[in-house]
Each structure stands twice: as structure tokens, then as C-alpha cells.
Amino acid sequence: MSEPFISSASLHDFSLWKRMELKRLPFLFDLEITARCNLNCRHCYINLPAGDKAAEKKELSLEEVREIVDEAVSLGALWCIVTGGEPLLRDDFLDIYFYLKKKGLLVTIFTNATLVNAEHIRVFKRFPPRDIEVSVYGTSAGTYEKITRRPGSFAAFRRGFELLLKSGFNVRLKAMTMRSNVHEHHEIARFCRQRTHDFYRFDPFLHLRYDRDPERNREIRSERLTPQEIVSLEQSDPERFQALQEKCDKSVMPESSSAEIGQLFLCGAGKASYSISYDAMFRLCASLWHPDCVYDLRQGDLTDAWRHFVQRVRGMSSQREEYLRSCRVCDLMNLCMWCPAHAYLETGQLDAPVEYFCQVAHARAQALGAAERSSPSPRH
Numbered sequence: 001m002s003e004p005f006i007s008s009a010s011l012h013d014f015s016l017w018k019r020m021e022l023k024r025l026p027f028l029f030d031l032e033i034t035a036r037c038n039l040n041c042r043h044c045y046i047n048l049p050a051g052d053k054a055a056e057k058k059e060l061s062l063e064e065v066r067e068i069v070d071e072a073v074s075l076g077a078l079w080c081i082v083t084g085g086e087p088l089l090r091d092d093f094l095d096i097y098f099y100l101k102k103k104g105l106l107v108t109i110f111t112n113a114t115l116v117n118a119e120h121i122r123v124f125k126r127f128p129p130r131d132i133e134v135s136v137y138g139t140s141a142g143t144y145e146k147i148t149r150r151p152g153s154f155a156a157f158r159r160g161f162e163l164l165l166k167s168g169f170n171v172r173l174k175a176m177t178m179r180s181n182v183h184e185h186h187e188i189a190r191f192c193r194q195r196t197h198d199f200y201r202f203d204p205f206l207h208l209r210y211d212r213d214p215e216r217n218r219e220i221r222s223e224r225l226t227p228q229e230i231v232s233l234e235q236s237d238p239e240r241f242q243a244l245q246e247k248c249d250k251s252v253m254p255e256s257s258s259a260e261i262g263q264l265f266l267c268g269a270g271k272a273s274y275s276i277s278y279d280a281m282f283r284l285c286a287s288l289w290h291p292d293c294v295y296d297l298r299q300g301d302l303t304d305a306w307r308h309f310v311q312r313v314r315g316m317s318s319q320r321e322e323y324l325r326s327c328r329v330c331d332l333m334n335l336c337m338w339c340p341a342h343a344y345l346e347t348g349q350l351d352a353p354v355e356y357f358c359q360v361a362h363a364r365a366q367a368l369g370a371a372e373r374s375s376p377s378p379r380h
Contacts, residue, residue: 025076026306028273030286031068033096034059034085035278039112039148041137043178043206043223045345050089058279062092064298066099068276071302073103079130083110083286085278094123106130114153116160121167131170131199134161139187146180165195172199177233178206178223185233202240204230205337205360208345210289224356227363235367244335245368261324262317264340264350266333270310284313287341290350292316316340318351327353335368336361
């Protein structure tokens, strides 16, 4: 009897994703169901107060969510990331979740875990999410609550987090590393890696506000680490530094080398995914908020946005000499966090260089070069 042919692969490595990306099929979308949050984190690029009635009024209604999800599935969506703000803050969160599952979508939930309760656990057990990604801001109440500015939030986080872990869900953990918690960076990494076998990542890049609030942006900048501190943390974490060595050439699409010199969008934004904001704005990615790069779904539809608007945005180009002679031709582009979306958040322009990103890229390049020089030569 011949052996049956059986193979397996992780969902992330599933070959279908690459085939769909090449055909520009939108298999993944982010759905921000609120910009409001029960926390007030110092570094957050989007959070509005939980009781902000004006923000709540702008939110997608349950019916609007259903219409968007129906159209997303008809276009080929397989996977939805539900995010915010804090998505569990919405009273109809479970109604939204039920509908996504009813449509057969893989569902990932981004949450701070402070609002997780027994009802969420009951529903998730019956209709499991693909995964739940939880943010960890500190391993002590003092550090955690310095960032969240909410007394009691650390205890709420631990309670909700333990509920998720004890229930056996696939919990993935991430940490934002900043001035207020860098002293606990290694403790946070240990805490997370002891509690998840699947995934942990930390991000030292704090992005500026989507609403360009100057006061909040000053606070975010004050929380940023120096380029040297970022590289030191990456070097001290073998997993992170190895990933940087292996994947530093993956952020810019292969065809970028043959793209027109002034072309702005060289990443994968709008290739196989998109983002929908809490107030019905379609974007190629979650960071892209430039007025010329958002499409109001309340004045149009998802099909038109995907088939026509995406192409117009990806076709945008720059005549700015500073960009053309620096960022566009820089050998370190793959070590840099520069992209049109981040450039706009930093400068108000899609094609302006960002000195902080440049400094980080050069510091990374120096560290990678030093690591390469110190590696033993291969034996022949």
C-alpha cells in the first residue's frame, strides 16, 4: 500500500497567500471597530477616551460592519484582524464577532485584555478565534500604570490575560518598548516567552498620532528610545537580531528596483490587504492617513476602493529632490522604518525624509556589519 501524501505548513507559511498576493486578491483586512479605549497609553497613536461621544457617533454601526464584511468576503477575504482602540469596549463586540465567524473568516483580535470577561471566554470557546494578540506594557503595576495612566489597569490586565491563557486560546504577545518601560524590557520578554509557545515580539518604534495632535505627539517623541538604545535592545535579543539579519530585505517589494524613480509606494500596502477605520475610511494600510490616501466607504463601496482607488494611490509619485536623492535610492531602505505613511505622520508630507528613521537605519547597519565581521569564516 502506498503511503498517503500528507503535508503540513503553518498558516503564516501557507503557499496560497503568495499566489493570492501575486494576483492582488484582498485576503486580509484590518477592521478598526472603535478608536476609543479604556486606557490612556502614553505612546498610543489612535486612542480616544472611552466616553468620547463624538467618536462613538462616528463609529461603524453593526449594520455597516455587516455590509462591509459581506463585500470583503465576496472580494476574497479569508482573514480579519479586529482592532481599535480597544475593540472589547463596544457593547456589540460579540455581535460583530459572531458575524465574522458566521461568514467563515479567520479572526484575530487585538486587545489589551483588561475587559475580557466570562462571556467572552464562553463565546470564544464555542467559536474560537484564530488568535488573540495581547499588548504587555510592563510586569509591575508601577510601570504598567505609568504607561496606561489608569489605576487598577495592571490587575485588570492580569485577570483578563489569565482567563485567556487558562482557556487554552492561541494567545500571542507583543510589547511596545519605550522610555517608561525600557528598564523592564528583559523582564517583559521573559514574562511573555514563558506564557506563549507561539509568538512574542517587541516594537521600539513609536508612531505619531493619526489625528496629528501636537501635544500627544510631543509625548510620544519623549517616549522614543535613541537609535543606539534600539539597536542595543535588538542585539541583546537573539531572536530579534536574527530576524533582522534574515528579513531586513523583505519590507520593500522585489519589483521596486525596476519601479519608476519617483514612485512612492514600494511596500506591500494594497497588494493583498487593506484597513478600514472606525469611521468607515478605507486605507491601504493601518498607518496611512494622508487625506489623498483615504476613501470614504459611506460615499462609495469596498469594490470600487479595492479595484480603482488602490491603484491610484499606489501610482502616486514624488518630484521632491530631497526624497529622490536620499530615501528612494538609499541602500539602507530595508533597515529603515521610512514609508509614505510614516513620513506623513512625522512631517505632514508623503515624500519627506525622517531624520530619526535614518539614524536608526544607520545604527542598525553598523550593528549588522559588526556582527558579520565578527562571524567565523566558513571552512573550505
